[in-house]
Amino acid sequence: MHLNFGLSTFAPNVRCIEKERQALLRFKQGIKDEFGQLSSWGYEDAKKECCEWEGVRCSNETGYVVMLDLRGNDSWLDNRHLRGKISPSLMELYHLRYLDLSHNSFYGDIPYHLGNLSHLQYLNLGFNHNLDDVGNFQWITGLSNLEYLDLSFLIPSVRTDWLSSVSRLTKLSTLVLSGCSLHSPSLSTLSHINMSTSLSTVFLESNSLNSSIFQWLFNSSTNLVFLDLSFNELYGSIPYSLGKTSGLTYLDLGWNYLEGEIPESFGNLCNLKALHLYRNNLRGQLTFFQNLSSCDQRPSIERIHLHTNNFSGPLPDFSFFPSLKAISLSNNKLNGNLAKAGIGNLSEKLEVLDVSLNILGGEISGSHLSNLSKLTWLGLSSTLKIKSNWIPPFQLRALRLRSCKLQPPYLFPNWLKNQSMLSDLDISDLGISDAIPIWFQNLISNNMFFLNISKNQIHGTFPASPSISKLFALDLSSNNLVGTLPRIQSDLLCFLDVSNNQFSGSLLPLCSITLSQYMDVHLDLSNNQLSGVIPDNCPSHWGMTTLVSLANNRFSGKIPRSIGSLRALETLDLHNNSFSGELPSSMRELQFLKFMNLGGNKLSGKVPAWIGNRLSDLKILILSSNMFDGSISSSLCMLTNLQILDLSHNNMHGIIPQCLYNFTAMAHNANSSELELLQLSSPLVLASSDRNEPEIIISWSYMDKATVSWRGRSDEYGRNLVFLRLIDLSSNRLSGNFPNGILNLSGLVALNLSRNNLSGRLPQDIGQLNQLQSLDLSWNRFSGEIPTSMSDLHFLSHLDLSYNNLSGKIPSGTQLQGFNASVYAGNEELCGPPLANNCSTNDDQGNPAQGGQRSTHDHESSEDEFMKWLFIGMGSGFTVGFWGVCLVLFFNRACRHAFFLFFNNLVDFLLVRIAIYKARLLRTGI
Structure with missing residues (x-):
């Protein structure tokens, strides 16, 4: 201006x-x-x-x-x-x-x-x-001659009608209210407010504006030239009328919730120089570029940033746009052959070419890139067939080759050694099977601030003390690296992932550095061979850390007290180590914690009451396989956001609190929109000072993972963890009756109370847990009949009621009778399918459902006698019967089929009877 x-x-x-x-x-x-x-x-x-x-x-x-x-x-x-x-x-x-x-x-x-x-x-x-x-914006109405207003990142004290005040500035040509926490006025208010016809530049990014703001922008004739509504809450389709703003040269609607296709009217934006629609849910093909060919003169568009959407189809022919300086289409669903899409005919002015993370094919060679001498940013998604002696004509600042494929011999690309300006390098999942060459160590020692070499087969050591003083993010995960942890001398470091390697030694290299004090910090050191005691003051150097994962290592000693200094921590995963002692009381300060997995250690003492009193944001709490004792504190019931509670395999005793009904997050079903609850997905965004440059985004995110036991086995869950609503209190010494408070948790997916001392009858209303897929109540002392409402558990795929004192007839219906008989083993007075003993009322057999006419002792004696003679008969008759049966089966196909059908049923029956007999011997001390 x-x-x-x-x-x-x-x-x-x-x-x-x-x-x-x-x-x-x-x-x-x-x-x-x-x-x-x-x-x-x-x-x-x-x-x-x-x-x-x-x-x-x-x-x-x-x-x-x-x-x-x-x-x-x-x-x-x-x-x-x-x-x-x-x-x-x-x-x-x-x-x-x-x-x-x-x-x-x-x-x-x-x-x-x-x-x-x-x-x-x-x-x-x-x-x-x-x-x-900044007040209510009313004070600016006195500035009647104002032409330029910028109050970026000044927050009003109250929600205000800012738009009415702005609209009274009739001479205003430039309005910049970025990051002011602004909301869109109601539609009824908007209908009475016209935008000043002098307004040509509007920057309202990073607010809470919805799509109703478009009505203000286009309810009168407009002379808009620059429009930025990025980082807002825009939804629905892009207005068709936006494409009629013929004077528009700069448009940024990135990082919103827009969907649908780009309007065909965008073919009228012949003056457009920069189009930013990145990070939305837009779809369809990029056909509007063809419509620009109808302009009177060749379009002068210079920058196109459409990355991170759902665009599909082939790449447009960008050679039609001679002024292009930047093309960013990464992370879409674009297909076709990149080599045949005119990549070799792109403008010599091109500075940014990023088509990575698509479904593009073809082989890219050095000749395809030979004309792009001004290129500073390159991202590809295809097969690289570049000779080792190729010398690039450009000096790159950023290179993104994630998930491209190398040609043999799968070594570090040799042509990188000439790229002295690189600061952003992603060669993850490239197929590299090589040790880190010396020239690569020199490459990363210059200006590097983002380095990702993950998901390869890189072996050997990483430089122990690389001189990367500007490093923001380092991802070495999922390789075969050995040696000690690298000592990164950068106080800007905010992302470090060395998981799934073979690093060994102590945590000391990470204790002697100070991490970023400006941004959220992610530390993932899981799945290595790290060991030793963590110094008590070590975590105090970790700044604004939101994630710490030290899982699956060999750490020992106490959890350091200074862990409580990480006030921004959201994820803490220390499972499968050898940490011991009680939980430090300083952890009560971790009030933003959502995920805590301390399972598989040697922690002891009582589960602290402050977990329920102070950590109210917890969604996942796993303390399994430790040595916790004492009773379950009723304060845990205050964790209303809890989705998974696992206290299994400890020494806890006493009754289960009835107040579990307060776990209100377990009272409704999960849905896909809740994935973000367990995903730390705040990408690190390093915006360029030049609005026309692409922002640098460390675009990966960390998904909380946990191994949980349900459906009869233990599995690790990541993305699907959010769909679980699970309570596991198994393998403790808990007593008392079934906790009826659980019946209110209608969204519960898995419940495991097995291997405790619980007794009494099962609640008749257990069927209202209608989302249950896994129920394990085995090895307790529950008695009485199986509630008929259990037949209503239509999603139940795993059930274990074995080794209790249940009696009576198993409720009819395919849901309960479709399980293997072993799920009811050890309940001697249960009868009916799938068990072999029926529920006949015959006097000679008795009626187990009514207590029977024979004593339990007589019943057990007859079964003992049966089992004894069964084993004797099996031994003496085996030799004679075996050869006779073999001869019959060999010559008679029908007999062979009938025999194997009979044999399968016999095996099921014998397995159940043997299990019951074994259990009885254990109880009688034989």
Whole structure:
């Protein structure tokens, strides 16, 4: 934006007006100027002329201060900013036309009297994150001459009708309200608010706006040239009317919830230079590019960023667009042969080409890339057939080759050694089977901040102390690397994944570094051979850590107390180590924890009550296979978000609390929209300072994983973990009756109370747990009949009621009678299918369902006698019977078929009877 302020250029005839000089000095008094940016301001005679001060300009004609430009450094890594409060003395600069205090560290409230500066044409207070209150935007209505307004990342104290205030600025041409937590007004309000026809540039990204904002943008004739609504809550289809904004040159609707296809009307945007629709749910083919061919002159589009959608079909012929500088189509479903899609005919101006993570085929050779001398960003998704002696014509900053396929001999691509500018390298899942060459160590020691070599077969060691001082993210996972953990000397490191390797030694290399203090930190060291005691102060260096996984290693000793300093922690996975002792009380400070798996250790003591009192966000709590004792605290019932509770294989005793009905998250079914609950999917986004450059996204995410036992086996669940609603209290010493509070958890999928001392009757309403797929109540002392409502458990695929004191007839119906007889073993007074003993009322047999007419002793004696003679008969008759049966079966096909059918049934019967007989011997001490 260019405004004519009639500014002085240190003209000697221009004299500072004393009143305004004093106002500026009072403004300076409230500022902490640590780097001397205002050193030219002062009371001394040598500094008398305020029109010559840094950032101050005066009118050539009147001498009044008309411009105050104290914009700070916009790099978040540079802390050279002004700090302090904005003094009300600025209101005395009544003739001010240009005011820029952006990108500083001003704090406190904005002086609303700034709204009295009616001559102001340019106002920028953005990116002062410590300004407490921007008010309700009403104060800006007094700025009747305002043409440029930027209040980025200033948050209103209350939800406000910001749009009404903005719409009263009839001369406004540029509006920048990024990151202000703005909401869309109601549709009824929008119908009465027209957008100023002078407004040509609108940046409203990073708010909470929905698609109703389009009605304000297009309810009158519009002259929009720049429009940015990225990082909002836009939904539904892209409005067709947007394609009729013929003057539009820049459009960014990225990172929303838009769906459907790109409107055909986009073929009318002949002036479009940048199109950003990344990270939505858009689909269809990219045919609108063909419609641009109807423009009077060749389209001048320069940048296309459509990555991370569901676009399909072949790539467009981009050779029709001679001005192209950037093509980003990664992470879609585009298909076809990349080599035949004109990649060799792309514009020599091209700087960014990213078609990675698609379904593209074909072989890419060096000749396809030979003309792209200005390329700085390359992402491919096909087979690489590049000779080892090929010398690229470009110097890349970013190279994304994830899941491409190498030609034999599967070594590190030799042509990379010439890429001295690389800072972003992803060669994961490339098929590399090689040790890290020396030249690669030199490559990553320069400017690297993102390195991903995961999912290969790389062996040998990684440099012990690589000099990567700017590194943000390092992924070495799923290789065959050995040796000690790398010591990364970068205080920017926020993602480290070395899981699924063979690293050994202690955690000390990670204890001596300080991780990022600016961003969420992910640490995944799981599935290695790391060992030793973790120093107590080690986690205190890990900054804003949200994930720590040390699972499946050999760590020992106590969990360090400083783990409680990780106040942002959401996932803690320490399972399958040898940690011992009680849980440190400092863990009560982990109030954002959602996932905690401490199973498979040697932890002891009581399960602390503070878990329920303080960790209210917990969704997964696994403490299985430890040495916890004591009773189950009723405070655990306060975990209303809990989806999985596993306290199995401990020494806990007492009754199960009835208050389990408070697990309200288990009272409803899971759905796919809840996947994010167990997925730490906040990608690291490093936005370029140039809006036209692609953002750098570390786009992978961590999915919480846990091994849980249900359906009779133990399996690891990741993505599907969210669909489980599970309670496992098995293999403890719990007593009392079945906890009826569980019956309220209608979304429960798996319940395991086996191998305890529970007794009493099963509740008649157990059938209301209608989502149960797995139920194990075996090896307890439950008695009475099996409730008939259990036949209503239509999803039940695993059932074990064995070795209890259940009696009576198994309820009829395919649901319960379709299980193998072994699930009812050890309940001697149960009868009916699938058990061999029926429920006849005959006096000689007795009626087990009514207690029978024979004593249990007689019943057991007759069975003992039967088993004894069965084994004797099996031994003496085997030799004679075996050869006779073999001869018959050999010559008679029908007999052979009937025999094997009989034999299968006999085996099932014998297995059940033998199990019952064995159990009886154990009880009688024989």
